[in-house]
Amino acid sequence: MTVENTGRCFEDYTAGQVIEHPLGRTITQNDNIWFTLLTNNTNPIHFDAHYAAHTEFGRPLVNSCLTIALVTGLSVSDMSRNAVNLGWDEVRIPNPLFEGDTVYARSEVLELRESRSRPTHGLLTFRTSGYNQHGQVVLEFRRTVLVYRRGHLPSVTSRPTMQERP
Template identity: 65%
Template sequence: MTTPTNPSTNAPAAGGDATRAESGSPAPSPNGATGAATPPLVARRGWEGRYFEDFAVGDVYDHPLGRTITATDNTWFTLLTQNTARLHFDQHYAAQTGFGRTLVNSTLTLALVTGQSVTDVSQNVMANLGWDEVRLPHPVFEGDTVYSRSIVLGLRPSKSRPDVGVVEVRTHGYNQDGDEVISFRRTLLAYRRGHGPQPPALPPLPDSSTAR
């Protein structure tokens, strides 16, 4: 299940401009003597997700986090969505089916793999436009661990909104054995850089001699 990725687009964002809080005087050593100055604090920007300009057709993103689906996950999701298919919560019933055991709710698999892709694909999304071509080639069972990757299929400017662009990706989910358990095509509106909502600015860093 190894596909080369584009290191220029699949790597975390660079540190960017750093904000330093310089200490005005050397910090005292534990025994009270004045020693070398405490290294300055450095604020580095974390991963902020991709904007429309950051995508390129053909990019492949191997999403970093896998997730083991437990029986509790399956039961709670089935209850939450009012799904009455006994195959997902009745072990006696499920044992009599061709699967022989409880099957993970397929819409849980869809939700999980979509969520796994957000860090790389839609952290800066304005809206999802649709999921198409959903395929479930292999069952998912309680205890399976799901991993995923996405491939950028298409990009185009929005005709009605200059602050966003349309991104199309195909996302694939795999279990721990490398079996493909789901695939789908997703279309979304991604903000252009500088046009999306921004979190509030944090307070300035304190003096490095008193911050630790």
């Protein structure tokens, strides 16, 4: 199997490496309202267009927790498919994200080190930036993950067989 279908292992990263994540995601009004209500966020700037129209932004802002979740999700296939999150640090939101915007992501590897307590893993720290269709950065964060070393990925030896219809 290749990196494309199994994900990267610790040995597949180098300090300074920059990865442009392949997918973008357009944020809809429904995405923003559902996420905001699902998480019990009562700030009307996310779900009340009339209220938001009277703010300096003039329209609803995308919930910042949704922005973090989406940008993280855009990076998973390249950065943490074979990893466990240890933390997000230095989260910054330099520009707003609005309903109808498309968000993209890129990551830069900052640090790598072998795990002292888990010889089957390494620690990977990287900076991920989310940016909109105009190239404006809407989110930046550092993330540290515990990533499997090559040869130590969980082994799924078989895939269930689909039963044929009679």
